[in-house]
Amino acid sequence: MGVLGLGGTIAMGPVADHEGVAPHLTAAALVAAVPGLDEIADVAAESVRMLPGASLGFADVVALVETARARVDAGARGIVVTQGTDSLEETAYAFDLLWDRPEPLVVTGAMRPASAAGADGPANLLAAVAVAVAPDARQRGCLVVFAGQIFSASDVVKAHSTSPSAFRSPNTGPLGSVDEAVPRFTTPPGERLPPLEPSGGEPPSVALVTALLGDSGRQLEAIADAGFQGLVLAAMGAGHVPALLVGPLADAVTRMPVVATTRTGSGRLLHETYGFPGSERDLHRIGLLDGGALAPVKARVLLTLALWSEPDRAGAESRFRLHASAV
Template identity: 40%
Template sequence: MSQPRILIVSLGGTITMTRSEAGGITPTLTADKLIDSVPQLAGVATLEAITQFSMPGASLSIRNLAEVAELLNQRLQGDIDGAVVVQGTDTIEDTAFVLDLLVRSPRPVVVTGAMRGPQAAGADGPANILSAVTVAADARLRGMGVVVVLNDEIHSARWAQKSHTALTSAFTSPGTGCMGFVAEGRVELMMTPQRHIAPIQGPLAHDHAVAQVSLGLGEDARMLPTLQGLGYSGAVIEGMGAGHVPAASVGAMVELMHQMPVVLCTRVRGGRVFTQTYGFAGSEMDLIAKGVIPCGHLSASKARLLLSLLLATGTSPDGIRQAFAHTTSA
């Protein structure tokens, strides 16, 4: 029986970084070098390597990820059975979510990286690549959407979140837990994620900047009405609790809603934005009645990415509301 064919696409990140003469670590290793560092991969899959970018995760853009998605859409139509995208952990959750929205193939796509550089003691990159390829080569992952694999854990793109700046167990899925893990070289699936948001259709015709603003205790949001003049086409407001903002900020939010779509999220990492419980000024019911779009379970960062892609594909205001309505379901 022939081995699965897996495409490795490297974007850079800590997993590719070595120490430079100027001090600190910077991206230097190619996708081929990453594969060479894990000889056990030869027993899992037949690999093809592409170095698409060589940059830290924090410098990736939506345009960069759209290029990666297009590459995957092309290659996953042919003899490639699955793909592993390797990048910096700063934005792994963002990349996984964007690819989940843009990649149309049901074949497995895995995003991985490393918390420690290849020259660090206890470097986790080789183990993460091995587990990621093992997951990408498993046909049971077909149709489950993009997943994140680090520390032998498998996380759905929708829920994955970097929860620690240093630990190799940095990635979690608040509210659901991981969907499975890799042990003894085998994939163990504990749950099957549901894909409530349909893939984004059509080309990204224009870049649309979406502001992400967090409103905390005592703020009046006086900066919000200036966003349109700064070139923003949409805004994501990260409120408190179940989706609440200070009463003093409501006027500025209403003014902003007259200019662009405004999505309401919460800074709380577990649970969703409520829609019909609280009725005070600045509550979720008050803001929804005035025109805000509740983001369901999405974090503010993922809501910003979804709104950016919807605007870039010319989605109507009703279409934007419908897309976010689907995020309310777990």
């Protein structure tokens, strides 16, 4: 099986001419530091990038998926990706939308640098490899393994800035756990949708704006005039915005796809409960796409990849609806 490294805290330690830690450990070095890993799988490691999680982009995601496909096509039973946690909830969902093989693609990382006392990277990597070679992990797309738990890429979020158990799945809960390098799933695999296929070139620019107390709509107006190709709105509660935002949102919909999802961290938008100006009825009436249970950052990932994969707005919106409705 393959371990593909992108950098991140799991690969960090002191580096000459740096204050603090930075990525420098190769994927091969990470694998070599995990006791008992060779008893689980024959691992071939490769460093694809050496970046902090915050500096990864969509081009890095696509390159990783291409490398992972090549590894699987050459006979790998599964793939583990090690990366920084700052963007892990976004990249994992992007991997899931692009991954088109039955073999597992498992993402993990660490909250403590490799040089820190109590570094959590080796245990996370051991558990991730165990999941990647497990028959029960097949046909599940991209999974996230962290602190002994297995998460769906579409629902996992980073819920704490520093805790070793920072990752949560607020809508569905974990899919399973890993004890003594043995994965145990509590749910069967779900239906896999056709993958998105970016067309090449630069990814489209999609903005994310949060509805806020006393919001006048000026930020939305500026975004609509700034050349973005899509917009995600993190709405209040079950799909509410200050009344002054309805006009700028309606104008934005005439220019680009606009998605609404909740800023609360879990749950979905309502459709017809409230009727005041700025309620969910207004958002649906003016044509915002429903982001389902996706967190705002994940809705932005989906809209970006849908726009990148389809030649016209109607096709992109159709693909967005299809994938958002499955979450």
